Every structure is written in C-alpha cells, then in structure tokens.
Amino acid sequence: MTPERSWWGWGTTDRALSDDECVALGGLVPGLPDRPRAVPRVEDVTLPVSRLAPPSSLPVTTDPAVRASHTYGKAYRDVVRALSGDLPGAPDAVACPVTEDDVVRLLDWAGSAGVVVVPFGGGSSVVGGVEYRGDRAWLSMDLTALDRVLEVDPVSRAARIQAGALGPVLEEQVRPHGLTLRHFPQSFEFSTLGGWLATRAGGHFATLHTHIDDLVESMRFVTPAGVSESWRLPGSGAGPSPDRLFLGSEGTLGVVTEAWMRLQDRPRxxxxxxxxxxxxxxxxxxxxxxxxxxxxxxxxxxxxxxxxxxxxxxxxxxxxxxxxxxxxxxxxxxxxxxxxxxxxxxxxxxxxxxxxxxxxxxxxxxxxxxxxxxxxxxxxxxxxxxxxxxxxxxxxxxxxxxxxxxxxxxxxxxxxxxxxxxxxxxxxxxxxxxxxxxxxxxxxxxxxxxxxxxxxxxxxxxxxxxxGATVTHHHAIGRDHRPGYDRQRPEPFAVALRSVKAALDPAGILNPGVLIDPV
Missing domain, CATH: 3.40.462.40 (FAD-linked oxidase, cap domain/gating helix)
Structure with a gap:
C-alpha cells in the first residue's frame, strides 16, 4: 500500500512526527508553547469558490482536496499557512494531463481564456515557485501522470523520460538496465524530472556532476507559441543552447514534457x-x-x-x-x-x-x-x-x-x-x-x-x-528569491528574458511573477 502524501507538509503522513515528538523537540527551544498546533483535516479547510468552468474534454478537476494540496509548495512559510488553514489563493482548478497533447490543449484553452497556468511536479518547491500570488483565475498543472521512461539507449547510456516521473519512479524503470540517473536531491522521493530541469536542481553528490544541467542530452518543451525539441548530441557549439534557455526557466516560458538524460552504470x-x-x-x-x-x-x-x-x-x-x-x-x-x-x-x-x-x-x-x-x-x-x-x-x-x-x-x-x-x-x-x-x-x-x-x-x-554570493545555489528563484535575483541578474539579460517571455507566452499566462514581473 502506497503511503499517503501529506497535503500540508513534507512527505508522507506515516513519517510525520507525533505530538509527543513535537513537544520533545519544542523543549529544546525556550519560549515555545507546551503543545503543538493541531493538524487541520483537508476536509475542514474552506477554499474560495472556483472561478473556472473548463471544457469537459480537458483533464481538469475542481475537487477541494486536490486544490488544497496544490496551493503551496513545502517551504516553512507554506507549511505554517497550511497548518493555519490559510488558503485564500488556492488554485481554481487542477489539471492532470496524461499526454503531451493534453498539455498543448490545456495551454491553448488557458491562453484563450486568460487563465494563469502554474506547472506543478512533486510540489516540493521551497521558494514560492508553485504558488500564484496574483488575482487572476489560475490553474495548477500537475505533470505526475507523465511518468514513463519511453526509451533507453544502452549504447549511449541515455534514456528518454517523461517530465512527470518522480525520482523513485524514474530510477525503478532504469534499474533493470543496470543504469541510474544518479541525481538524488533531498526531495528525491517527492520531486520530478521536470521540476529538476525547470529549477536547475542540485543533487546529493557534492562534486563533479552536481546539477541536473550536466545530465541533459536534449529536452522537449511545450510553449504557447509551439513545441521546442533540441537534438540529441553529446555536445555542440551551434550557437546559444536552446536547452540552456529552458533550464531554470521555472515554468515561465513553457512546460517540460520529456528529456533525453545521460545515465551512468550503477555503482558497485x-x-x-x-x-x-x-x-x-x-x-x-x-x-x-x-x-x-x-x-x-x-x-x-x-x-x-x-x-x-x-x-x-x-x-x-x-x-x-x-x-x-x-x-x-x-x-x-x-x-x-x-x-x-x-x-x-x-x-x-x-x-x-x-x-x-x-x-x-x-x-x-x-x-x-x-x-x-x-x-x-x-x-x-x-x-x-x-x-x-x-x-x-x-x-x-x-x-x-x-x-x-x-x-x-x-x-x-x-x-x-x-x-x-x-x-x-x-x-x-x-x-x-x-x-x-x-x-x-x-x-x-x-x-x-x-x-x-x-x-x-x-x-x-x-x-x-x-x-556578492549567489541568492541561491540549488533552491531556485520562485517568488521568494526575486529581490535577490533582480540584484544578481545583469540588466541586459533581464531585457532579453522579458523579450523571450513575450515571444513564447504572449498572453502572459505562465507562472507570472517568477524570474520577471508579470506583463
């Protein structure tokens, strides 16, 4: 039986601390209450009425429990607000595409309807990356149904993997080939390949191939302006890299649907x-x-x-x-x-x-x-x-x-x-x-x-x-790191990024407020 994911906090409910464990830890910090705050039941949380009525042909739900669990990421401020039942900005609906065509149709509909779309992998963001903070109707797009390893090339040691694959799901499918992606962030159990790519995630290993960037062979990326797919190559000097444009774009330019990833032999x-x-x-x-x-x-x-x-x-x-x-x-x-x-x-x-x-x-x-x-x-x-x-x-x-x-x-x-x-x-x-x-x-x-x-x-x-230290090494920018990122980012690059955003997302629906100001 698969453990139940916590809707308000990290990981699975069976591994959450008991009340007594909370009290024991609280005793290490003077000035805290004698008892822990109760964990609210998702059924008891009041959400705003959904403003969306998407076509029935689209894979979209307005189920309150699903909306609640897609409201925030897993930063401290997210956990505290969820514990308080404070979810006024819950998504109006959650999309659950099962094919790339679903992603295309969802973006087409959202663009025509002016609906904000925030891509959602495992929801482990700790920087406000999956939380919309504006006043428009918005859709959280959960990619975890796109979780298959579609193809393995054992000669080149690479695999074509859908972006919604959670870490354990991905590794389970390449293990029979004696291979591993060898990317193990702390959020490994609860984050996806697409999330790693969109945030330029750092893995557990401390040297050499520390970031997911190093493991990318090519990417397939759906934008409102069309689908981008780079060639599979071990390296190329052919102009600015299209993959480098989309790596770290945090859902502002499009949605990663799959990628060819470099694998390694499993360590013995x-x-x-x-x-x-x-x-x-x-x-x-x-x-x-x-x-x-x-x-x-x-x-x-x-x-x-x-x-x-x-x-x-x-x-x-x-x-x-x-x-x-x-x-x-x-x-x-x-x-x-x-x-x-x-x-x-x-x-x-x-x-x-x-x-x-x-x-x-x-x-x-x-x-x-x-x-x-x-x-x-x-x-x-x-x-x-x-x-x-x-x-x-x-x-x-x-x-x-x-x-x-x-x-x-x-x-x-x-x-x-x-x-x-x-x-x-x-x-x-x-x-x-x-x-x-x-x-x-x-x-x-x-x-x-x-x-x-x-x-x-x-x-x-x-x-x-x-x-002069970076605002983040591997946690991404999201909304919480925007002030520091604005200071670190060169202004000519900001101008170029705004132009790319306008070209690929002319309706300004994709994750507004992340990396650059919304149009």
Missing amino acids: FKASTSVTFRDMTTATAAVREIAQAGLYPANCRLLDPGEAALSGASSSGECVLVLGVESAVHPVEGRLAELTDLAHAHGGAVAARAGARDGAAEAWRSAFLRMPYVRDGMARMSAIVETFETACTWDRVEEVYATVQAEIGAAVQEVTGAPGLVNCRFTHVYPDGAAPYLTVIAAGRLGSEVAMWDDVKTAAMEVLGRL
Missing part, C-alpha cells in the same frame, strides 16, 4: 568515513584542497560545530567532514585513503578506516533525510525552522560564512527577541568555490511566524547580495 563499490577538525578555518582549507585535487568524492559535506551537533555527528564542538566515494568499475578504498590523507595533513582526525561507514557519517545521513519532517514538527510548535543556501568562490568563503552567521544571528535576535541557532554545512564543493547551506532555528510567536521568517529572509538576501 562504496566507502565512506568522517574527519573531525578543531575549527572551520582548518576544515575549510582541507576541503578546498580536496575539491581541487581532482579526486571527486561523491560526498564531501563539511558540518560546522552547530550543524554537527544538530545532526548527532559530534557533540564535542568540532567540525565534521563526511567523505564518501563510489565507483561502478573498481574498488574505492584507495581513493578514500587519498582523500583522508589530504584531510589529515590539515589537522583532521580521521575515523577508523575499517568498515564501510562510521557513526558520524551514519548520524548525518539519518538526520539529513529526517530533517524536513523535523522542520514540520517544529513548525507545529511555532518554532521558526528554515534553510537558505548560497555559493561563492574560495577567496570569499570564510568571510561569507562568518558574516552570514553574525548578521543572520543578529537578525534573529532582533526579530524574535531571543538568540537562535544559525548552523552551516557545505553541501557542494568545486575547484573554485563552495556552497554554504544554512539552517536557522528560533522561537516564533503563534500567528506571526511567517512575518518573522520573512524579516529574517530579507536580512539574508541583503547580506548575500552585499557579499
């Missing part, structure tokens, strides 16, 4: 360990040397003392580096030894190399997968628990880390009236830089949690922009 050899450091300065130097050594570890997660303690990887005030290697063709212990030798040369204390996995690495993995459910449980206790991520070059990493921690900590203190936790880990590392990922935990006030988090988020966007 794996090994991992952890290394502890006395401070972030020495740990950062070690990670930089590892990133520039050309050894390409699959995992290279550096946890600062707060993050290490939160995940259970260390309770001694140390930084923890989690290293992992894998291969489909040869044993990897030698490569792991090279990596740990580099870490040891910078003062790192390496865990015992015997055995496949040590306790710190296992603790981090468990906490990583459990964290979204913990976030929801803490939200029920009116705590503020959210993340944001960035990337910068190595020459600025230490400054960004120290400044963000200090200034976001100060913002939390000002907004909440009490100190909070601001923890950091490096999720991805490159020869020229790293991607710091920050977790904020603080006491909120019942009914004011969204406004409080928005104030902290505003402070985060300001400091990142001032330091």
Whole structure:
C-alpha cells in the first residue's frame, strides 16, 4: 500500500512526527508553547469558490482536496499557512494531463481564456515557485501522470523520460538496465524530472556532476507559441543552447514534457568515513584542497560545530567532514585513503578506516533525510525552522560564512527577541568555490511566524547580495528569491528574458511573477 502524501507538509503522513515528538523537540527551544498546533483535516479547510468552468474534454478537476494540496509548495512559510488553514489563493482548478497533447490543449484553452497556468511536479518547491500570488483565475498543472521512461539507449547510456516521473519512479524503470540517473536531491522521493530541469536542481553528490544541467542530452518543451525539441548530441557549439534557455526557466516560458538524460552504470563499490577538525578555518582549507585535487568524492559535506551537533555527528564542538566515494568499475578504498590523507595533513582526525561507514557519517545521513519532517514538527510548535543556501568562490568563503552567521544571528535576535541557532554545512564543493547551506532555528510567536521568517529572509538576501554570493545555489528563484535575483541578474539579460517571455507566452499566462514581473 502506497503511503499517503501529506497535503500540508513534507512527505508522507506515516513519517510525520507525533505530538509527543513535537513537544520533545519544542523543549529544546525556550519560549515555545507546551503543545503543538493541531493538524487541520483537508476536509475542514474552506477554499474560495472556483472561478473556472473548463471544457469537459480537458483533464481538469475542481475537487477541494486536490486544490488544497496544490496551493503551496513545502517551504516553512507554506507549511505554517497550511497548518493555519490559510488558503485564500488556492488554485481554481487542477489539471492532470496524461499526454503531451493534453498539455498543448490545456495551454491553448488557458491562453484563450486568460487563465494563469502554474506547472506543478512533486510540489516540493521551497521558494514560492508553485504558488500564484496574483488575482487572476489560475490553474495548477500537475505533470505526475507523465511518468514513463519511453526509451533507453544502452549504447549511449541515455534514456528518454517523461517530465512527470518522480525520482523513485524514474530510477525503478532504469534499474533493470543496470543504469541510474544518479541525481538524488533531498526531495528525491517527492520531486520530478521536470521540476529538476525547470529549477536547475542540485543533487546529493557534492562534486563533479552536481546539477541536473550536466545530465541533459536534449529536452522537449511545450510553449504557447509551439513545441521546442533540441537534438540529441553529446555536445555542440551551434550557437546559444536552446536547452540552456529552458533550464531554470521555472515554468515561465513553457512546460517540460520529456528529456533525453545521460545515465551512468550503477555503482558497485562504496566507502565512506568522517574527519573531525578543531575549527572551520582548518576544515575549510582541507576541503578546498580536496575539491581541487581532482579526486571527486561523491560526498564531501563539511558540518560546522552547530550543524554537527544538530545532526548527532559530534557533540564535542568540532567540525565534521563526511567523505564518501563510489565507483561502478573498481574498488574505492584507495581513493578514500587519498582523500583522508589530504584531510589529515590539515589537522583532521580521521575515523577508523575499517568498515564501510562510521557513526558520524551514519548520524548525518539519518538526520539529513529526517530533517524536513523535523522542520514540520517544529513548525507545529511555532518554532521558526528554515534553510537558505548560497555559493561563492574560495577567496570569499570564510568571510561569507562568518558574516552570514553574525548578521543572520543578529537578525534573529532582533526579530524574535531571543538568540537562535544559525548552523552551516557545505553541501557542494568545486575547484573554485563552495556552497554554504544554512539552517536557522528560533522561537516564533503563534500567528506571526511567517512575518518573522520573512524579516529574517530579507536580512539574508541583503547580506548575500552585499557579499556578492549567489541568492541561491540549488533552491531556485520562485517568488521568494526575486529581490535577490533582480540584484544578481545583469540588466541586459533581464531585457532579453522579458523579450523571450513575450515571444513564447504572449498572453502572459505562465507562472507570472517568477524570474520577471508579470506583463
């Protein structure tokens, strides 16, 4: 029996925290209520009356429960609003196409009727990417019925995959061929190939092919102006890349319906360990040397003392580096030894190399997968628990880390009236830089949690922009990151993007407010 998806929070209902677990976690943050907020039943939520009466020939529903579950993504502010039953902007209807022709017909109808269309994959957006905030009638287009691997090319190691395939569904279909896409974001279970492509998603692996961009061979993309399909090629210098235009377009230019994706042989050899450091300065130097050594570890997660303690990887005030290697063709212990030798040369204390996995690495993995459910449980206790991520070059990493921690900590203190936790880990590392990922935990006030988090988020966007760090490394732009994106994006490119939008979506129906202002 397939577990039931949560309509208001992350993942499946069977893995949500119990009331007692929420209370126990709430006790770690002073000033929270004694009991968690009740989870509303979707049947009890009041939605606005639908303004749409689409033709019966289209695969569209106005079922209240379906509309409710497609109102928001899964950011902290989304979870809090859903918990409060606050859904005034619910979609007027939800479309569930089962073929590409359905997508074409839906866009044709919406364009003629002036109906906004917001593409929806797994709904795991944490940046307001699937939530329309205007006053027009709107349709949420759920692509998850387009979930088949249509063709596999074992010679080239590639597959033609429909965009609505959730991560596990996709992997299940290529596994019999001994292949894998090897793209595992934290949202893997609850996000789709199309969503990864539309947001330029980052995967779990810390080096080499870190983003979905690297795995695209060609794409098929439906716009109101027509269907675009690029050629299957290993590489091409033929002008600006059409795939690069649509990658990261976040539903503003069209709808991804399928793509040819580069696959890999499934790994047979794996090994991992952890290394502890006395401070972030020495740990950062070690990670930089590892990133520039050309050894390409699959995992290279550096946890600062707060993050290490939160995940259970260390309770001694140390930084923890989690290293992992894998291969489909040869044993990897030698490569792991090279990596740990580099870490040891910078003062790192390496865990015992015997055995496949040590306790710190296992603790981090468990906490990583459990964290979204913990976030929801803490939200029920009116705590503020959210993340944001960035990337910068190595020459600025230490400054960004120290400044963000200090200034976001100060913002939390000002907004909440009490100190909070601001923890950091490096999720991805490159020869020229790293991607710091920050977790904020603080006491909120019942009914004011969204406004409080928005104030902290505003402070985060300001400091990142001032330091020249990206507004997002892999969470996308959506609506929540628009102010920071407007600052980062060159104005000539903004002019070009507006022109492309006008050419491909002349009625301005596709996901208005994302990337650029609506027409």
